[in-house]
Amino acid sequence: MTMTPNIAAAKAALSHIQMDEKPATIRAKSRDFFWYSPILKARLDHLEADFVVNPASEAEVIEILRTCYAHDVPVTVRGAGTGNYGQAMPLAGGCLIHMARFNKVKEVHPGRVIAEPGCVIRDLDAFCKADSGQELRMMPSTAHQATIGGFVAGGSGGIGSVHWGALRDLGNIIRLRVVTMEEEPRVLEFRGEELHRVSHAYGTNGIITELEMPLAPAYDWVDMFVSFKDFRESMEYSEALANEAGILLKLVSLYEAPLAKEYFQRVKPHVEADDSLVGLMVAPHSMDGFETFTARWPGARIIYRSDNVTWDRHPGPVFEHGWNHTTLRALKFDKSLTYLQVRYSYPRHIELVEKVRAEFGAEVLQHLEVMKEGGKVMFAGLPIVRYTTDERLEEIVRLHEQMGCMIFNPHRYTLEEGGRQSTDRRQLEFKREADPKGLLNPGKMITWDEPDFDYSAIYAYKGMRPAPETAE
């Protein structure tokens, strides 16, 4: 970027919209869960927006984008900042749009809801449940904080994906309303193939101002932990369970021993170090089928069920042990840990996990999430990695890839490196239309800045605001 942003002018022009003034708040709202990664932590920790604005309507969002466009000010949008690829980190400073006040549920219908992007997912689900016994098909483990707009712009799936597949699969987003960053911002409605332009695009090419999402029935899901002494058996059990079409599941997570004993505070007293766990959410009317299925597995032992709690202390929701919460819990005990995101695709998923386990042992402990890809049950891996050096972490990634695993590298802050290491033409083409000055979340789409980047090492965005020379 060769433009010089006029921060003061933009801020003055937007002074009638709610802003945060306290430095601590500005710093807090400029950060997401990037610190899961030691590599991102070293590079992004100093970053802060110049100002934070809290719109409560589409009209205010449009005004922010028009004003920042006029003054060449970069704009980064965020929900709750629960992403962990640095999606919402303002690399070039500028304006940070915080969506928390732009949060109404607008309409609920059978099978779908229309909501504003800042709506917290827990609140959205509570609203839909009270309205008509419905809830979102899927949610992140951070549902109690995360917003629906942030989930769609920065997430890929979650609790519910064992049944419904990934967020980007056809049918899992119905419609997105998007505002562009032009001299006069346009408001566009996307459906079908067009959704891919802006879903999981980190707000690099438009700002989502309304979402229409499919709903599923809201049941009083039964939370469970099932223990196994043999991790391979827990994989075979989990796959077979998810292939039982008549047993309705919302979550099947696997935690290799000794993850539960080491890092699940309230589970510890009930497991041994050699217990691998499967964390589950099962529909109450599927419990008979579930128990019948589980009884066929001699190695499976149901150690916890939320419909009949025998533990002194409630462990909290099982879903807050899965997906990104597994890493979060591990990090609370040991700051030297980090993680990866791995896809173990059908039909080689179990074999690939076993290869990885044989290669790394305790350096990479398996945490798997069962989900559907192309209709087939497979595993999304979010293994807990013992970090030593950047070089070893990069090597671990390379070794996974050499074994045939696909890595979505969470130690990178760009769309391409966190994805398939290639240009997403639909996202790029839409950015050309919708963000001609390249002001939206700058530095996150490599192909915009350096189309010939070769991915041989981590991308270093040249427009990134440098860290201060001296620390305090």
Place this chain on the structure above:
Amino acid sequence: MTMTPNIAAAKAALSHIQMDEKPATIRAKSRDFFWYSPILKARLDHLEADFVVNPASEAEVIEILRTCYAHDVPVTVRGAGTGNYGQAMPLAGGCLIHMARFNKVKEVHPGRVIAEPGCVIRDLDAFCKADSGQELRMMPSTAHQATIGGFVAGGSGGIGSVHWGALRDLGNIIRLRVVTMEEEPRVLEFRGEELHRVSHAYGTNGIITELEMPLAPAYDWVDMFVSFKDFRESMEYSEALANEAGILLKLVSLYEAPLAKEYFQRVKPHVEADDSLVGLMVAPHSMDGFETFTARWPGARIIYRSDNVTWDRHPGPVFEHGWNHTTLRALKFDKSLTYLQVRYSYPRHIELVEKVRAEFGAEVLQHLEVMKEGGKVMFAGLPIVRYTTDERLEEIVRLHEQMGCMIFNPHRYTLEEGGRQSTDRRQLEFKREADPKGLLNPGKMITWDEPDFDYSAIYAYKGMRPAPETAE
């Protein structure tokens, strides 16, 4: 059977329970859809019960069983008689229990319903929809006539199986209440593994008096027909569609050309002889995803959709073109047709269908239903077969089996021959307990009468009431 039934005594003892007296009614209620099969028609057409009793409560069912036990009278139970394996045909005469009056919906809860066996499936779904926007996970194409008890005792799956799998899959039946036929009948409650004793047992080892079934949300499903010039493409399309986890489907049926042109009365004007059709039920909130998916298939053309009807005459529900209704429609045009039931299992399903098509050509036209088996999308085949002789029909069955297809032979009236040609030990053992005199639906469980039967030719039940010597 060496016992001599005392029909008159049993009938007299039950005279306070509603009975049918008209010979035409007795004859009608003694028949099911066995006449789909020329082989069964030749063997079963003359059969009639000695009397028909219409209980309205479990207490009346118990009294019937106790009385018939005392008088050695065979008992065959039926719902609407929409089965087509002769399940409800009283081979040895005796008492026929017609369940139509025993039909209350007892309780509806989130995700489940408790109902009496004679409840018509359409009425059950309407009740659940009005109560709480729910409906059964699956239904037969005869839902407007068929009872829930008959479906569970004689059916295997249907509309909804593309999502939920087969009726016998874990979780698709929650609980069955069953009355035995002993000196003093017992009332038993079955769940889990025990369900297999009596589900799909044709009432040979107990009478179901209450069912607890899982429910799914009741949406205003959009009916559609999609045409293809190439049948193989329609198979690939259907499989890929059913593997889209985010697109909620209730029905995916395939009809090879020229089935639609020849036998679908109100569809005829809108198709050519070379059009193969896919019949669909799609959730309304999945229509965007569905249309996006379909647009990717150059050969696919949506020729009918119930949410935007452009045809002069409404074709009726698409589900009344699928499953057993396809054969029914063909038979209305051409009495020389019959059908088979074939399982094309994943991953060889498309290849196997192509082998069968190459072998038989127009003699066996493909009608496929997409469903899930072990979590994998595959095809249940109900092909339309041009009947010439019994010998050729048997040969067609053998050739299918030689090619690696599994046949559930609908030209047989026994559990074993219509199933896996082997003893179901759980059903047999329960019959020993629950029906010590062997009076329940006699002749339907080969292993009860002839444990050493070798399946080399059609089983001929020795207790079958003979046809009258002279026709009228």
